Amino acid sequence: MMVAEFLEHQGARIDAFLDSVLPPECAEPAELHRAVRYTVFAGGKRFRPTLAIAVCGALGGDDGACVPAAAALEMIHVSSLIHDDLPCMDDSDVRRGRPSCHKAFGESTAVLAGDWLLVHPFELVARQVELGVLPASVAVDVTAVLARAVCSRGIIAGQVEDLRAESQVIGPDELERIHVLKTAALIEAAASVGAAVAQAPAELREASRRGARALGLCFQVVDDLLDVIGDTAALGKPTGADERQSKNTYVSFFGLDGARRRADALADEALSCLSTLPPSEWLGRLRDLVHFVVRRTT
């Protein structure tokens, strides 16, 4: 199976699950649920949940049991996109080629849809205990991992520092710190969620966490590269935005070649962490995901 096919297969699995657990658009309050579904089903690659499922499988866990926790990760990711796009934040009118949530549903509904997608994951994970999908201790573990990736060592802290950086001169270390918080923390959490569901021993859990952290940073470096060399139509957003907004990026600090070398080094680091995992078909998929991230064009 090619990596594109693997991503598509896992993405369809996550989408089917999300569709089954998100309230229908007709359920009250209908505008809230419409906004939630509009943004969740805007066509993401489902990279984070796919990573969680692959890590769970590679560490010997039941990949099916990981689907709800993986879907929870995706909801949190979508929530952060909604709040980041708000006028008081990055003020983005377009997301994935269509109007962002607040443009389509108004600002108050967007704030509340983001809040909903930030909290519902915790209900979803807790419910898996009742359903017999996860033992209580694993649900607690997953809850802690998810909440940490959001708060002071995660996406909220990253957004605060990113907004502050707009009005300050920052160096490459500070840029990397922001990206670790804004992007790598949730990708790292994806691996930790997979490892938690697999109830993997500490050293394997740590190896996959470190690998995912490098992969998360690699993901962001490639994002910066694509903003310069990518194709507007394929990406669903205008390229060159970073330069127009004089944003600090890996490219502005290190140039195209330097940024490309950094991405390759981070991918190598991720692969080297993976080399400590037991060989399996899932491990092959994980390696494919690393190659996919570093070579992606959208």
Added chain:
Amino acid sequence: MMVAEFLEHQGARIDAFLDSVLPPECAEPAELHRAVRYTVFAGGKRFRPTLAIAVCGALGGDDGACVPAAAALEMIHVSSLIHDDLPCMDDSDVRRGRPSCHKAFGESTAVLAGDWLLVHPFELVARQVELGVLPASVAVDVTAVLARAVCSRGIIAGQVEDLRAESQVIGPDELERIHVLKTAALIEAAASVGAAVAQAPAELREASRRGARALGLCFQVVDDLLDVIGDTAALGKPTGADERQSKNTYVSFFGLDGARRRADALADEALSCLSTLPPSEWLGRLRDLVHFVVRRTT
């Protein structure tokens, strides 16, 4: 002990705990943590956490083990106040006699501080398992109760419907539905959290939940009354605001006497639910809390 003294004692206990678990103002990102502490320590009565602790005690649980989950309830309550005050929501510049969070820290920090206070509670509750304060099954139970009180059957849904009601003619049933979601759901959750920590049998859990739901509605009816007959200085917010904004309230539907009768009936309903609980000193405190809510002047 008088009820004021009891509330003060439990409030101080919650405050000390919150102070110990919230990141210090100097921890990065400092403006985020300053905004969180500014709003958490703006002087609330800590009614919800106190109710959770009292229910836990009355159902034979260890009240000390309930403090973290009770503090989690308060963080969620404060988060909802921050987001409700935003310009795109109720646009309130003043909260508890001082500038609201977005007036003091800017809109983006307020959105993110609200997000932080919405998610950190789940980390806090999960951490109690590691610390040996709560069994994993209880932490999962508390997590589910908290998340449900926030999402489609709780404060987010209530805020969506409240905003919609501003531009529509609604009747008293619709008003009560909004109040059940916006106010009663989290007060009901407080009782359920206390009962979960106490690991109480289903029928006692249900009785305290129903009692708290009536108490939560009573709380809101009295709120509407105080907006008409209360003292601006004592309340820390201007009275008469509902009438100026032509808001639908219990008073506008039923008049002062009708609203007062509704508050008394709800308090009686709460007391009747409590009468099925085993007698104890904590039960006396719970009864005192009901009387406090229905007679409160601030």
